[in-house]
Amino acid sequence: MAEGILQDLHQDHEAVSKLIDQLLKTESAAERSPVFKELMSMLLAHSHAEQNVLYKKMEKSEDEKARSFAFEGTNEHQIVEQQLQKMLQARNKASEQWTAQLTVLRELVNHHEEEETTGFRCARSEFDGEQLEKFADQFRRQKEKLMAEM
Numbered sequence: 001m002a003e004g005i006l007q008d009l010h011q012d013h014e015a016v017s018k019l020i021d022q023l024l025k026t027e028s029a030a031e032r033s034p035v036f037k038e039l040m041s042m043l044l045a046h047s048h049a050e051q052n053v054l055y056k057k058m059e060k061s062e063d064e065k066a067r068s069f070a071f072e073g074t075n076e077h078q079i080v081e082q083q084l085q086k087m088l089q090a091r092n093k094a095s096e097q098w099t100a101q102l103t104v105l106r107e108l109v110n111h112h113e114e115e116e117t118t119g120f121r122c123a124r125s126e127f128d129g130e131q132l133e134k135f136a137d138q139f140r141r142q143k144e145k146l147m148a149e150m
Helices: 005-025 029-058 064-089 096-116 118-126 129-149
Strands: none
Touching: 005 029, 005 096, 005 118, 005 129, 029 064, 029 118, 029 129, 064 096, 064 118, 096 118
16 A cells, blocks of 8 residues: 555554554543643644645645545644644643543544545545655655654
């Protein structure tokens, strides 16, 4: 399946899911805080890099499905970011309320992973393998830069 940026996105989705599962399995705020910081950094860097490298290009597509998918993905990223900010501000990361917010975040992320069907199909028809590889390099560089800034 090595298809450039699509492979990178898939790997990120799996890593994010594992971090969310790890957070759900622990109840201690002391254990949750560093894992949440890692999750937040990863999600923000992923979504911003994906936005800049892939979605902006798909928004200009001739294909209505590709454009629609990219605009929907942009909105989903904004909602995830709002949810992360709300969770970051919570004082007690061991509370039932915070755990409920984490569950909502997991649902948002899981819904966003539909991009692996619809979005990846659009990207494959929109760009050739060479372009997807080039996008992977751009995505990795942007993600690394964003992670370093956080």
